[in-house]
Amino acid sequence: MEGRQTYFWRSVATGLCFTLFGLGGLILGVLVFPATLLLPGGSARRRARMRGLVQRALRLFVRVINGVRVISYEFHGSERLGRPGQLIIANHPTLVDVVFIVAFTPAPCCVVKAALFRNPFTRGVVRAAGYISNSPTDEMIHGASAALHSGDSLVMFPEGTRTRPGQPLQFARGTASIAVHAADVLTPVYVRCEPLLLPKFVPWYRVPPRRPHYTFEVGDDIDLAAYRGVPPPKASRLLNDRLLQHFSARLGASGGYNGDSGD
Amino acid sequence: MQTRDEILEQIKASLTELFELDPARITLTARLNEDLEIDSIDAVDLLDGLRRQTGRKISAEDFRSVRTVGDLVEAIYKLVQA
Numbered sequence: 614m615e616g617r618q619t620y621f622w623r624s625v626a627t628g629l630c631f632t633l634f635g636l637g638g639l640i641l642g643v644l645v646f647p648a649t650l651l652l653p654g655g656s657a658r659r660r661a662r663m664r665g666l667v668q669r670a671l672r673l674f675v676r677v678i679n680g681v682r683v684i685s686y687e688f689h690g691s692e693r694l695g696r697p698g699q700l701i702i703a704n705h706p707t708l709v710d711v712v713f714i715v716a717f718t719p720a721p722c723c724v725v726k727a728a729l730f731r732n733p734f735t736r737g738v739v740r741a742a743g744y745i746s747n748s749p750t751d752e753m754i755h756g757a758s759a760a761l762h763s764g765d766s767l768v769m770f771p772e773g774t775r776t777r778p779g780q781p782l783q784f785a786r787g788t789a790s791i792a793v794h795a796a797d798v799l800t801p802v803y804v805r806c807e808p809l810l811l812p813k814f815v816p817w818y819r820v821p822p823r824r825p826h827y828t829f830e831v832g833d834d835i836d837l838a839a840y841r842g843v844p845p846p847k848a849s850r851l852l853n854d855r856l857l858q859h860f861s862a863r864l865g866a867s868g869g870y871n872g873d874s875g876d
Numbered sequence: 877m878q879t880r881d882e883i884l885e886q887i888k889a890s891l892t893e894l895f896e897l898d899p900a901r902i903t904l905t906a907r908l909n910e911d912l913e914i915d916s917i918d919a920v921d922l923l924d925g926l927r928r929q930t931g932r933k934i935s936a937e938d939f940r941s942v943r944t945v946g947d948l949v950e951a952i953y954k955l956v957q958a
Contacts, residue, residue: 750916751923751936786917844894845921846914 624820626681631817633677634712635734637670642737660743664720667742671716678709682824684810688717690831695719697764698797702788703804703829704860705770708811710804713829714768722765724757726774747773747787754787758795767791771856775813782861789853793840801832801856803863835859878956883949890925894918904946912945930956 649662678684694701695718703714715721727748729735745756745767760767771788792799805828808821835856840848878886888902897912908914914922919939927934932955942948 749936751920754917754920786915790917790920844896846895846918849917 620820620822623683623824624818626683627817627820630674630678630681630683634674637674638734638738641666641670642735642741646737646741660741661720663738663741664722664743667738668715668718668720671712675713675716683820684825684827686713686827686829688713688829691717691829693800693831694802695721695766696798696800697766698761698795699766700761700788700792700796700799701766701768701802702771702792702799702856703768703802704776704782704864705772705774706776706804706812707806707809707825708775711768711770713804713827714802717829718766718768721768722757722760723768724753724770750787754791754794757791761791761795761797767796771853778809778812778814782857782864784853784857784860786849786853789856790845790849792837793843793845793848793852796837799835799837801835801859801863803830803832803860804828805830805864832863878953880949880953883952883956884945886929887926887945887948887952890922890929894921894925902945904944904949906945907943908945908948909943926952932956 645666646663649659649666652659652662654662675686679686694714701714701718701721703710705711711723711725715723723742723744724747725739725744727746729739729744730746743760745753745760747753757767757769769788769791771784772782773785773787776782806825807828808823808825810821810825811817837852840852843851884904888899891897891902891912891914892899895912895914895918901912906912908919920936923934923936923939930952934952934955938951938955939948942951
């Protein structure tokens, strides 16, 4: 059992990490990105450069939050992330899942919440990196398909939002639709966090009683052959059901939650 | 120039092919979402199919207010008139 002091430190450190994340986003979006505009190369090169920068910045951020003992983590199979036309799908138990997955994937594209395009701390970065907003639906599907067709790897969270504690895992069908339309490879990443850090509906300063430990596990590719040549509405429904079963079997029906959130 | 009836036939063909719907269910008053279970993801596939068939640029904006098969016929009719 850790003492009161350690708990207090983790709470403060968590707040500092949030601040660091926000500042990092601002610096990248407001200072670094405009500076990279001065370098030669067209918009595609600029975007690729920005994605590379974001990846390195997030890798550093992961090192920091691990170093100051806010969390610990292990990441298995990252060498299989970042293939051309690869759709990477993960469950979404906590706020920072995407940070790890982008940190360990070479310069991926990403579908992110529309709110990040309005948030002053993240707006600059998500625009410059050419990330895709999850709304409206048609633009998301066309944008994501275009990114995969052009050879990007793309990170998506089929739950659309963080897992609702205690409720069964649910996937929005948009991800399956993009997979059947445009993915060359479909790769699952199983995310577990114990005890849970920053789940939905819990304020950030209520950190769990123990230091949370993240496990990221890149699973085997999911074969898409069975869904080719089937009309997309049917194919995406079949695939969505299959993905849900697949993740539920790996994580338990409630998706990365073990019922004990540490409260 | 296509008539509304021809457009309806075209839509029926698309819907039965894409969604394996019984053509008898596709009436002008049938609601896409509630009656035919076509959601926003399906709508994207439906519009992509119509774009290919008509060879026209169809913007999703023109279809935001579409609720029934009849609305859809009307929206496409306006587009091909334009």
